[in-house]
Every structure is written in structure tokens, then in C-alpha cells.
Amino acid sequence: MKMKLFPRIFLYTFNMMLLISILAHLLLFFIAPYQNVLITNMSVTNVGAIALSEIDMPQLITNTIIKTFPISLIGCIMISLVFSYIFSKRITTPILLTVNDVKQMANMDIKAQCRVKSPDEIGFLATNINALYQSLLTTIHNLEQEKEKVSLAEREKLNFLRAASHELKTPVTELNATLENMILCIGDYSDYETYLPKCKEVTEQLGIMIKDILNTSRLQMEASNEKSEEFVLQELLLEICEPYKLIAQIRGIRFHTIISGKTVMFAPVQLLKKAISNILSNAVNYTSVGKNIFVTIHSDFLTVNNECTPLSDEQLQNIFEPFYRLDYSKNQNTVGNGFGLYIVETIFKKLKLDYKFIPLENNDGMSFTVQF
Structure with a gap:
């Protein structure tokens, strides 16, 4: 089992300080007795004479060191323990905090x-880890959004293919x-002679429908690459x-345009057209x-109001689906495969434009509004 960081640093610091203390004592033990130190002992005799004698200094120093060595060593050990603990705690605390934070x-x-x-390298490391983690969270969030977009696009393609095959x-x-x-x-x-022209009409209808399907599918793939x-x-x-x-005018409908202001835009022109x-x-048509x-x-709002039979709530829920046609469209001799508003919704979603299609307040028509 590997030893944890704090005990390792504590033991390493303590052993180093203890080793230094022991070496200092040994140096003192071997070097101090051989220093050229002379101490003279002066004493007075009974007859009043003064007697001088020399003390054996090396032996005295050696004996003194030997007597004081245990006390000095114990003191060094205690001091080493205290300072090793303080030093180890000071060094390992920010590292252990960083480890726990990284686990989270x-x-x-x-x-x-x-x-x-802290202003040292550990503080810089913590700052860099925080920046890296925030960048990672941002990347994950973006990837989740892209994943959701891809999933939504796949579901839309699948629904489109199902509707196309059904039609x-x-x-x-x-x-x-x-x-x-x-x-x-x-x-x-x-x-x-009667049914061959009818078969030709059906094949022409199929041709138009297949062309619309291909154009719509191509629009979905190329909309993001359109230049602004x-x-x-x-x-x-x-x-x-x-x-x-x-x-x-040909159909006997009055067409009014009310245009004001000058709004400069930067967007894919062909898609908007x-x-x-x-x-x-x-x-x-309706x-x-x-x-x-x-x-x-007006400003950046476009509104198209037309007087017609307003759509019901059920019709409004389905009006943007591909191949959806109103029940009364045949009575008005309208032509189409139900792609018009589906393409509109696809383009506006690609361009991230807000739009709404609602009945007029007086209930005598419909209103389509786009905010650019």
C-alpha cells in the first residue's frame, strides 16, 4: 500500500532535520576536543603561595558533550517533529485540497x-485547472447541443422520408x-385512348412530387452552406x-404593399427569397x-395578411408539416404538394428567425409575421 503524501513529506522532513542534528553533534564531538584551548587553574596554598595548573581540556569537552548529548538529541528530535509537522502541513494542505477538488x-x-x-506555482496550477474545467464544461455543453441538433435533424429526415414514401x-x-x-x-x-392520358397525368404528378422532394432534401443539406x-x-x-x-390581378385579388424605412441585412439572399x-x-393561392x-x-418586421377562411387550431398544428394540404384546397383549384410552408419553416429555423402564423383578430383571414 502506497504511503499518503503528508506522512511521506513529514517523515522525509523529520529524517532530514534529525540527520542534520546528529551530524552536527558528531562534528562537535570529534572536532571540539582538538581545539587549541588552554585554561589555567589558579589556587592559593597555606603559605600564601600561588599555584598554577593546566586542565585537560579535550577530556573535559568530551565528557561535557557526552553528558549533554541525550538532552540535546531529545531537544533536536522534538524541534524536528514540530517543524516537520508545520512544514509538511503547509506544503500538503493546498495539494490535498486541489486533489479533492479535482475528484469532484x-x-x-x-x-x-x-x-x-496562492501566488506560487500551486496557485497557478489551481487557476489553470479551473480554466481547463470551465472550458471542458463549455465544450461538453456545446457537444450536447450539437448532439440534440443532429438528433432533431435525423428525426426530421426520418419523418420526411416516411411522409414522402406515403405520398x-x-x-x-x-x-x-x-x-x-x-x-x-x-x-x-x-x-x-381514355386511360392512357390519365396515366400520363399520374406520371407527371409523380415527377413533380419527386422533384419537390429532391429540392426540399437538397435545401435541408445546403441551407447551412449558403453564403450571406x-x-x-x-x-x-x-x-x-x-x-x-x-x-x-389575373385572379381578381387586390394586392397591397405598404413598405417603409430602409433595413440593411446580412443573410443568405436566395434562401430568404x-x-x-x-x-x-x-x-x-388561398x-x-x-x-x-x-x-x-416596418423596420425589421414583415407581415403578410390575406383575407381567407381562417385555419382551425388543428390545421395550424399541422400546417408546417410536409405534404400537408388543406381539405378545401381542391375547391379553390390550388396546386401543390404541401411543401410551401414546410420549406418556409426549414429556412427560418436555419436562419434562426422568429415567425408566427395566426388568424386575424377580426377572424376574416390569416397573418404571417417574420422578425428579421
Whole structure:
């Protein structure tokens, strides 16, 4: 079993101090008797004469050292014990504190930090450990966010593929059944001149749907790589509105634009064009003849209001899902595969823009608002 840090430093310090004390005593024992020291003893005799005699100094010193050696050694041992303990405690306390704090960090305790505050190398080490731990926590947090984003993207792709396969299955099944009945000359299907154009219509529908699926899938992959440019939002909006004004006039819809100010933005222009175009197209397709569309931009807010049948809460929950189409869209002769608002949501999420799609307060239409 390995000895802990404090006992090791204590024993090492104590042994060193004790060794120094013993060596000092030994040096004193061997060197002191041979020093050239003469001491004369003076005494007075009975007849009044003075007698001088020399003392054996080496023997005297040796005897003195031998007598005092145990007391001196015990004193040195006690002093060594006290100072070794103080020194070891002073040295090991910040190290042990750092070890305990690092253990908490190893357990990923968010509140853990090295408590040592000193101007020496141990203090610098504690500061660096704290900085490293905070950097590690930040990295882990970022990785968790990226993991969540990847998981969300994977779920969205999976849901998109499921919806796409479901949408494609219906016209494929219809086309297969029609062709099979035509081959077998069952009933009216033997009339090729009637059903071949219908089969062509189904294949064209499949082609459009597959193209929309591929474009949407490509948009999801390339949206993050789109380069940003500087532009004036009002000028871009005027450019996008022009073709939809013409379409609205042809359909007998009044198209109004209320644009003010000058907002300079730095964002992917093509992605914004695609999203705003889909919003305007959606507004034109679902506005009745003789009704109004109001496109307003003020500061960094874009609002598109169109007079139509307001959506129910259930419809609003599903309106941004791919392939979702309103039940009454066929009655209005609208064309689409339900990708418009799904693409809008995908782009706005990539650009981190806030948006909302809600009924108007007077309940005679819908309002789409985007904050840039």
C-alpha cells in the first residue's frame, strides 16, 4: 500500500532535520576536543603561595558533550517533529485540497472548482485547472447541443422520408392498378385512348412530387452552406412582390404593399427569397376572388395578411408539416404538394428567425409575421 503524501513529506522532513542534528553533534564531538584551548587553574596554598595548573581540556569537552548529548538529541528530535509537522502541513494542505477538488471535477460536478488561492506555482496550477474545467464544461455543453441538433435533424429526415414514401405510394398504386386493368382489358379500362392520358397525368404528378422532394432534401443539406450577402430588405421585398401582384390581378385579388424605412441585412439572399416567395404564393393561392392581400414591412418586421377562411387550431398544428394540404384546397383549384410552408419553416429555423402564423383578430383571414 502506497504511503499518503503528508506522512511521506513529514517523515522525509523529520529524517532530514534529525540527520542534520546528529551530524552536527558528531562534528562537535570529534572536532571540539582538538581545539587549541588552554585554561589555567589558579589556587592559593597555606603559605600564601600561588599555584598554577593546566586542565585537560579535550577530556573535559568530551565528557561535557557526552553528558549533554541525550538532552540535546531529545531537544533536536522534538524541534524536528514540530517543524516537520508545520512544514509538511503547509506544503500538503493546498495539494490535498486541489486533489479533492479535482475528484469532484472528475464526477462532473458543475459547481466544483479549485479553492487554492496562492501566488506560487500551486496557485497557478489551481487557476489553470479551473480554466481547463470551465472550458471542458463549455465544450461538453456545446457537444450536447450539437448532439440534440443532429438528433432533431435525423428525426426530421426520418419523418420526411416516411411522409414522402406515403405520398408517393398513393399515385404509384393508382397508376399500377390502372395499367394492370388496361393490360387485362377489364371493363372501361380497355379504352386506351381514355386511360392512357390519365396515366400520363399520374406520371407527371409523380415527377413533380419527386422533384419537390429532391429540392426540399437538397435545401435541408445546403441551407447551412449558403453564403450571406448584404442587402436592403425593402428593395428585396419589392422585387419579390412584383410577379405575385400580376398573379393576384389575373385572379381578381387586390394586392397591397405598404413598405417603409430602409433595413440593411446580412443573410443568405436566395434562401430568404425562397421563403418569402412561398409565403406570398400561399397567400395568393388561398385568397378568394375580390379579397385583399396586404404586405407590410416596418423596420425589421414583415407581415403578410390575406383575407381567407381562417385555419382551425388543428390545421395550424399541422400546417408546417410536409405534404400537408388543406381539405378545401381542391375547391379553390390550388396546386401543390404541401411543401410551401414546410420549406418556409426549414429556412427560418436555419436562419434562426422568429415567425408566427395566426388568424386575424377580426377572424376574416390569416397573418404571417417574420422578425428579421
